[in-house]
Amino acid sequence: MSRVIILLLDSFGIGYAEDAAKFGDAGADTLGHITEWCARNRKDGSGRPNYLFLPNMNMLGLGHAAEISRGKKLSFPLSENDQNLSGACGCASPISKGKDTLSGHWEMMGVPVRFDWGYFSAKENSFPDALLSKLIEDGRIPGILGNKHASGTEIIKELGPEHCRTGKPIVYTSADSVLQIAAHEETFGLEKLYALCQVAFKLVQPYHIARVIARPFVGDNPQNYVRTGNRHDYAVPAPEKTLLDKLFERGGQVHAIGKIADIFAHRGISKHYPATGLKELFDTTLQAVREAEDNSIVFTNFVDFDSSYGHRRDVPGYAAGLEYVDTRLPELFKSMQSSDIVLITADHGCDPTWVGSDHTREKIPALFFGKQVRPQVLQPMKTFSDIGQTLASFLNLSLENGSVQDIFYQRRD
Secondary structure (H helix, E strand, C coil), rough: CCCEEEEEEECCCCEECCHHHHHCCCCCCCCHHHHHHHHHCCCCCCCCCCCCCCCHHHHHHHHHHHHHHCCCCCCCCCCCCCCCCCEEEEEEECCCCCCCHHHHHHHHHHHHCCCCCCCCCCCEECCCHHHHHHHHHCCCCCCCEEECCCCHHEEEEHHHHHHHHHHCCCECCCCCCCEEEEEEEHHHHHHHHHHHHHHHHHCCHHCCEEEEEEEEEEECCCCCCECCCCCCEEEEECCCCCCCHHHCCCCCCEECCCCCHHHCCCCCCEECCCCCCCCHHHHHHHHHHHHHHEEEEEEEECCHHHHHHHCCCHHHHHHHHHHHHHHHHHHHHHHHHCCCCEEEEEECCCCCCCCCCCCEEEEEEEEEEECCCCCCCCECCCCCCCHHHHHHHCCCCCCCCCCCCCECCCCCC
């Protein structure tokens, strides 16, 4: 049997999708714009450009995947050697109706989101009065603050002091199908926040909202308020069986690191590994790889690329994060068994140079690596589900959506 190891760099798009204009994202390019920013703005000790340097991902074909997605090469190379190719590489286009986290993950695991999520579209006074009244009543809180679209880091600076003074939680949303509640871990209480989010999750179901997210923070003034790693997502389950479900039902193991378990509503998950921050997430991934038996998936979401860098439009942070993960890849390669395959991918874009603070509708990389993988540049994939179907075939499973990519030296039946 075999093991699949998935490193999902949350929001790491590689060029705008064909339907990006419908989302206001025509021209978005997370990777491409980061490479250009680094060439313009980062300098070494001699004043020469300090280009984005991703030699290991480039060895797996990231540059080739970006070229296929964008229709042209990146403006600047990702390493000194663009010729050696050690993996099968390509790009995949989204077909789900949204550009959100759940849509991207579910589609990749074989369940495209073909229905419309509900949204709280109004920028101000975003939530229905009836919903807020019921949240206050059932949640036993003195009221709420916010009630608008906002950046999570900015709204706690704006309303954090009033929240701590009054006990009213901060309730806000974004362009995603989501209701988020921010509260101070110490003055409000973490368990109280989780309980309130569970109440909210039940209340938003008639509105077809995908997620409610608990956003705890700490600090004693707006200058040092910081969100903690105790975030918790309450998500609706996928409407059909995902690859994780099918492997789990067959007796396989799914090791979920970071927010993967929340994204799949803890369904089809064998073991959940809480972890936050790129270092801890990578360390925990290596731990899970050591623990995982045959017939397993190890699945990590590196959320920082989205929450800390993409949404905050932090280009240097995003670049440094990519370079950090790239330096850790050899550790993973050394820990692989001969029958393992690694996939490096994403779920959507979040171009840190783009207007606003929301996700961007982009194609994603699909970089496959392992001794059984034949190095090659793949044709563009028409759906993220092609990635999942390829992994399913490797595990002797089959999904309802997607096409198998011919990446193995020997096709598996």
